[in-house]
Amino acid sequence: MSKGKEVRIARLLKAGRGLDIALDHGVCNEPSFLDGLEDMPGVIDRLVAAAPDAIQLNYGQADLLQLRPGRERPALVMRLDMGNPYNATRHRSMWAVLQNEHDPVLPAVQMDAACVVVNLFMLPDEPELFRQCVQNIARVRADCDRYGMPLMIEPLVMQAHGAGRGGYMVDGDAEKIVTLVRLAREMGADIVKADPTSDPKDFHRVVQAARCPVLVRGGGREDLQQVFARSRVLLDQGAVGMVYGRNVYQHANPSAVVSALMAMIHEGASAEAAWALYESGGAVRSR
Template sequence: MNRIFAADGKSVSLALDGFGFSEKTAGVDAAARKVPEMVEHGLDNVLVTYGQARNFAQYFTGAGLTLRVDTTTAVYDGSVPDNMPAFDILDAVKLGADGVVIMNFPGAHNERATNEFAARLTRQSAEWNVPFMCEALPFGYAVTTPESADPEKIATAARFSEELGADIIKTRFSGTDRDRLIVENCTVPVLALGGPKSDHETYFGFVAHVMACGAKGVAVGRNVTQDPKPLAMVSALGALVHEDATAAQAMALYTQIDD
């Protein structure tokens, strides 16, 4: 856990694992090669696929490494209609990973299968002392209905995944004050996933919001990998997560840094 989170118990995590479930992977490889520089700018942890952990290992030594051990069953369908177990804790141990992550879909058609995989990982996690991060997404991967983004539903999904044994919850936030319910309903650290694809000031405002709601950090993908200044973005996120910066302060920092 001390590799995934900084000494203050918070984490700026970079999601580089899109190759496992999406075609939208522009910028991922370039960002992976910049991880050593990102660590100097405040990056704490990376989420990666098995192939990345093996083939990009030289870039990840300075950061915590969380291995995605599930994968989509339909890589050309961006909605990720289903996922499947691909690897497990033993694979993570062999690769020297600091933790594992999967998606869990409470309320979805495949809820039973994702629950069973989560429970198996929990048992292995306890045996090998490897932290288990669960990406709790109510009703499925995509936000398709108002319920999918309802903080009460998200809070239930998050706590349900914690009760299956997750050491860390990664989940979506709605951007409303009711997001406090998500964090208050958990007793383990909660990371906010992604966030809106928007202008920088709006995005920094969202990150400041989730931190004010009690999140222990963020797990960000395209908002870093597809940003024209990824190092500046990581610096701004580091200030928001670790220094309680405001959105305006983060924006000023982003503007000052040239990649």
């Protein structure tokens, strides 16, 4: 790994561990994802005060974080791609494209990001979408190597459209997740953002396949006690942190959720201790 990548990863992962709050949902073009994100400047203000390790944004919102006065702020993780698999309605054509096809990583360099992230979709009967993702990753990886920018790949194994709650939902099959995570590593991932396995105790297999830091993807909003309980098991299975979005910004007190998750990731807090911290309103950590 290049020195530039090492420096940026050190900004993203404190002592090798980290919490990345994902606020990049606007490019999904799905109205339900925007609940809680209507006032982006206000959301950023509250989350910066809560002091997670990183905030994940698209280029068009990155200024809200990076142009803040002072030097103490979460690291920026920049989303480089966009697609239509998250819509409740299935489209005739499924696609995933880079937001800047000419020089995709340059905007992240210009905005002083610590890392970039790109999807690797595996949807049933959508081989063309998968091929597009592979092409995107190959294009981005070359630029990441050139600029010394860490590459986070997000392998996403989905169930058939309409299964479960509608739309494409996560397939927690450990065998499928491990296989796709291994592919992400083969393509040069510096960090993997992976879905939790249906049985969290199988997640060590994902960590083994990645052979690089693994952050757990959060998905849709759930009961917080269940989120904390599952997160503790996943951390114990070898995850170095989380990339949570809706399970933070769609809850009543996002700052308290951040405090609880940071205690779990950096201090080894139990799920019960995290819940107690959340109920108490959390506490802003010193950075």
